[in-house]
Amino acid sequence: MPTAVALPSFSDVIARFDPVMGMEVHVELGTITKMFCGCSTEFGGEPNSQVCPTCLGLPGALPAVNQTAVESAIRIGLALNCQIAEHCRFARKNYFYPDMPKNFQISQYDEPIAYDGWTEVTVDTEDGPRTVHIGIERAHMEEDTGKSLHVGGATGRIHGASHSLLDYNRAGIPLIEIVTKPIEVEPEIAPAVARAYVSGLRDLIRALGVSDARMELGQMRCDANVSLKPSGTTTLGTRTETKNVNSLRSVERAVTFEIRRQASVLDAGETVIQETRHWHEDTGETTSGRVKEEAEDYRYFPEPDLVPVAPSRDWVDQLRTTLPEPPAARRARLQQEWNFTDLEMRDVVNAGAAELIEETIVAGSDAAGAKKWWLGEISRTANERGAPLDAAGITPVDVARVETLIKEGALNDKLARQVVEGVLAGEGSPDQVVEARGLAIVSDESALGTAVDEAIAGQPDVAEKIRGGNMGAVGALIGAVMKATRGQADAKRVRELILERLNS
Template structure:
């Protein structure tokens, strides 16, 4: 199926109602793995953070990470879930090279958190619309290893010359958050999917239990989608697009699958229940494998782990420690910063709320922080087809660049060149200014000489200024700025021009 064979979005919605189901996997930021003492840090040399337990070697015995249980409860409470008084782990059996035990230790029919809900806001032409997302479950499990397929054109196993496996990630603590079917969203379905994942990311970041960096895979979303005839109130056959790792792609994948499903159904075909791969470069999904149902995984209770039974006193203690809810936090920040509703909506929509907050904390004004993240940096993220948070620049860098503007060392135009250097890995903002010689020229002698040359080269303009047409000074200012590569103080240049010609 290619993009040319899709039914248009409007035509698809005229005939079918979409239903979403979102499964979000969150890697917890514990120091060690879920069932062993191996470090859970990101980016280590391949296969250096392993032991007999996370490699599934005979005779090794797992032990539950208590901090991971606490994080799971905090996530469940933040999602208004019931917290189980007693739950246990199960073995989910399947074979894949990145699953060293040939089963995944997970939770099946007894999750630690269940029956919750959360509200998400989606901007529209008529203002913000709120959608309630019902949470079926949030359960604990371990992550798999990571396969690298070498050779071939797609990076997938098909066509690869050989594959490598890094087991460092095997055993990392995961929380999987599963929604109930999300219906009634109609044309807003893709936007609701994106808003939900963004909301979840903001909520979990506030809890401090994960860095939720989608570009590193610490938050991944599986997008389930089905279509049914308009008004039927039924659920169609679903597909599951696996491991979508950006907000933009969550929305695009949902929109693409709506068009693909509709084209198949309109032609009299049927949907195959399967997993699908999302391709960021082409914006399409391709078939992965036929989707298994629960019985295919042959779940059975994990015999090597005792049940988890959090006391009610502990649960209530954790409930009392929850941070400010995202909606209340946004309202407070908006009031503190003096943003309009539109400015705040755009900041949240760009995924820049936390970045702006950190930039302000580093010393920038709210409007300056918002300006750089939502204009200059959002544009660059869009050009690179990445999330704004994935750009190699920190809020402290942005605040420092604004400080250089504020103290007159550079202007906004030069600041953009500083952003170029920082993003290119040339160093800190001060190092980039020094290396590229971007500091504004404040030497009166050099400015005066440049002004004199501009006056001499433009006698007609100079005469207009002498005749009282001060607005004509703009042409001479432009000439001086061009000669000095934008590194002159335009205000001081204007003063010098008027002094010489008055």
């Protein structure tokens, strides 16, 4: 349907319809080699430089399962409270894949490695925080496709392009697809629940150490399924699947838009088409992709070149002991240790700064100082560059060193901000920036005394006010000294010297 048509408001839609959601999240595992061959998974290689006969699907080349990928899949399943299959197998999923050289994908169909699990997320509502239980249908192993680059058009999409280029480096990288059961919640919080689920899943994946889950790099991608049913009814409506949404904000926006769009279709007396849809970040809209196939359209059949996977119960139990502290429990513990308010901790989590603050504290900072820098200058710089916080150009060790220099009296807050600015600009470590820019606090008592004497002589009227007991006037002389020393004097020591001279 044309997006030019005015859509009903979200509040109007949820007064008449109940949305039902389903999230399918693909996670690229951080293995060294691909799922079924020994090719490198390193990001950023020259196109088609990380391929071999196996991942290119050449005749006679046989796949072999990556054990580390299986281990990661089991740990993800356990962390999501899933049952781990005692026996499962791979299948071939067939349809036209322009970016998969075999023209089929090795995946799992009716025998996933993990199934029937659950997780919980918390969202803010008008009545306070609300915990939502989300069922996990399955988590299965598969391989990623290659990457298409459409050339000659204005949009970078296939429509209007003169030709396409294919890079098979990504083809065969291990993927875990995590599929929820239908999610039915109060209509007004549905988009927020979708975002909270993907956010919580990303935190869990990172805590497990199985992937960096960088959505902006495609390491974690969300397909959002949405359908509507009239309020108070039980029959599910026709769903659409918005593909490859790659940010938390976009997950929430895409679900909201699709709820409004489907309501507009139904209001017009038309039928929602079961299809995949493309998300457009610039317009905040979805557009039609292709009619969605059913499972039988993929012509699944068991992969004849791979033996079944049968993880022993001892192995599963051993992997269970490696699970980290659940992210929600860890956040609660850190909040208590750091003495942060709920609002402060929410800001830390939303900024993706919890791990960075923790590492900064380990390196010698206190919690308040670490939070100040990561959520202040560093966060602003990262946003300006469009980079994640941990790629801003400064390390937790650097931040802790800046805090140490402040505590030692070598820097004040103003000078420290310049040091952080220099580190972010690539000028070296904090100590190197201090030396190169000449930013250390003037600690020479003789030099400070001279600057104080000059300030008093330059403003005799202010000096008389101070002698007369007007302590509020001290700030003017302190300011003069700070200006003379380019802000590199210890304001507290300057005040002491001023009062010593005037009182004597």
